[in-house]
Amino acid sequence: MSESEGAVSAELSELTGARESGAPHAPNARDAVRALRPSQIREVANAGFGVPDVLPFWFGESDRVTPPFIRDAASRALADGATFYTHNLGVASLREALARYVTALHGDTSAAHVAVTSAGVNALMLAAQLVVGAGDRVVAVTPLWPNLVEIPKILGASVETVSLGYGENGWTLDLDRLLAALTPSTRMLMINSPNNPTGWTMTRDQQRTVLEHCRRHGIWIVADEVYERLYYRGNGKVAPSFLDLASRDERVIAVNSFSKAWLMTGWRLGWIVAPERLMDDLGKLVEYNTSCAPSFVQQAGIVAVEEGERFTQSLVADLHASRDHLVKALQTIDGVDVRAPDGAMYLFFSLPGASRSLELCKSLVRDAGLGLAPGSAFGEEGEGFVRWCYACDPARLDKGVERLRTFLSTRV
Ligand SMILES: Cc1ncc(COP(=O)(O)O)c(C=O)c1O
Numbered sequence: 001m002s003e004s005e006g007a008v009s010a011e012l013s014e015l016t017g018a019r020e021s022g023a024p025h026a027p028n029a030r031d032a033v034r035a036l037r038p039s040q041i042r043e044v045a046n047a048g049f050g051v052p053d054v055l056p057f058w059f060g061e062s063d064r065v066t067p068p069f070i071r072d073a074a075s076r077a078l079a080d081g082a083t084f085y086t087h088n089l090g091v092a093s094l095r096e097a098l099a100r101y102v103t104a105l106h107g108d109t110s111a112a113h114v115a116v117t118s119a120g121v122n123a124l125m126l127a128a129q130l131v132v133g134a135g136d137r138v139v140a141v142t143p144l145w146p147n148l149v150e151i152p153k154i155l156g157a158s159v160e161t162v163s164l165g166y167g168e169n170g171w172t173l174d175l176d177r178l179l180a181a182l183t184p185s186t187r188m189l190m191i192n193s194p195n196n197p198t199g200w201t202m203t204r205d206q207q208r209t210v211l212e213h214c215r216r217h218g219i220w221i222v223a224d225e226v227y228e229r230l231y232y233r234g235n236g237k238v239a240p241s242f243l244d245l246a247s248r249d250e251r252v253i254a255v256n257s258f259s260k261a262w263l264m265t266g267w268r269l270g271w272i273v274a275p276e277r278l279m280d281d282l283g284k285l286v287e288y289n290t291s292c293a294p295s296f297v298q299q300a301g302i303v304a305v306e307e308g309e310r311f312t313q314s315l316v317a318d319l320h321a322s323r324d325h326l327v328k329a330l331q332t333i334d335g336v337d338v339r340a341p342d343g344a345m346y347l348f349f350s351l352p353g354a355s356r357s358l359e360l361c362k363s364l365v366r367d368a369g370l371g372l373a374p375g376s377a378f379g380e381e382g383e384g385f386v387r388w389c390y391a392c393d394p395a396r397l398d399k400g401v402e403r404l405r406t407f408l409s410t411r412v
Pocket of ligand 1: 092119120122145192195196224226256257258260265267270379
């Protein structure tokens with residue numbers, strides 16, 4: 001190959017993205033993207049295609065639609081012409097409503113510390129884009145919803161995991177192990193509490209210790225608190241939050257969502273609470289990701305935050321009852337080891353056959369019409385378990401439990 005041919009070929013492989021993968025002219029995505037884990041929950045759902053009457057407990061959402069007062073608010077906003085771009089950080093009235101909401105739950109927060117996002121997953125991506133880049137070291141507590149682990153990898157960061165342990169008290173954190181992993185060279189801690197999939201919820205004392213440690217080493221905390229209202233311990237209306245302890249101008253970014261507390265998964269609306277001095281840069285990132293959350297959806301968000309408290313409290317009471325109902329029912333099945341966690345809307349439990357959880361879940365959906373998520377979908381630390389989302393009517397849960405009982409009795 002002549003020198004000029006070589007230059008053309010190098011240019012072409014750069015254009016086609018083939019340079020990193022080594023295959024000349026192959027139209028590949030970047031290696032970091034190709035290395036992302038595909039969703040094992042999807043893999044199980046695909047195995048269920050064509051199976052009649054599957055009971056789907058695999059996804060993290062309720063079987064109920066968004067309440068009418070929020071849907072009506074969106075219809076009104078559309079009828080009134082709320083169809084234009086908004087400010088990158090969200091309409092002022094929603095930022096102010098969120099600031100009042102966060103203040104009531106966690107102490108003084110101004111609209112200048114709040115940004116509206118296109119749901120929690122976009123908030124996580126924006127938070128990561130704000131503070132991590134190629135080569136940075138990130139720590140995450142697992143088992144964990146995969147997005148928190150995969151997002152930093154898209155940005156070229158490496159992620160070290162610290163696993164929760166499972167024992168008599170359910171899922172627990174070895175705080176010393178987490179602190180040891182949070183070395184001075186760590187850029188960011190990604191922590192989700194209440195946790196998906198385990199329901200584990202960090203205590204206030206643990207948060208205090210972690211916050212002090214991260215302050216000492218200059219480590220950012222990205223706190224995924226999308227399940228903070230789905231918390232069943234004591235009489236608290238909300239789980240312990242890093243926002244209760246941190247000032248609004250230190251290295252803490254809290255991520256939240258309308259999906260869980262107001263049943264708005266399909267609307268794609270969320271928010272971030274972060275230091276005010278990040279906001280101009282965050283606005284730029286929003287511009288280059290989505291530009292803004294949809295205008296009429298933001299209007300509905302204002303109504304959810306301002307008028308939704310009674311709804312959220314009754315939703316949480318229903319979820320609490322469903323959790324207890326399902327735990328009790330599962331405990332009647334031989335070999336099932338399950339405990340009631342403090343938060344979120346899942347049971348993450350072990351049962352015979354779960355040491356190969358993906359295979360087990362595929363068999364369950366094909367042979368029993370029962371849709372559960374395999375523990376391995378949440379990292380290798382989740383192997384040996386399955387996740388069951390209990391955000392549905394107890395009669396449906398009972399039907400699922402009977403299918404599981406029959407399935408296991410024919411396997412043993
Ligand atoms: C831990 C966790 N964080 C964030 C999200 C994001 O939710 P959404 O993008 O619907 O706001 C989810 C959704 O299931 C989740 O489980």
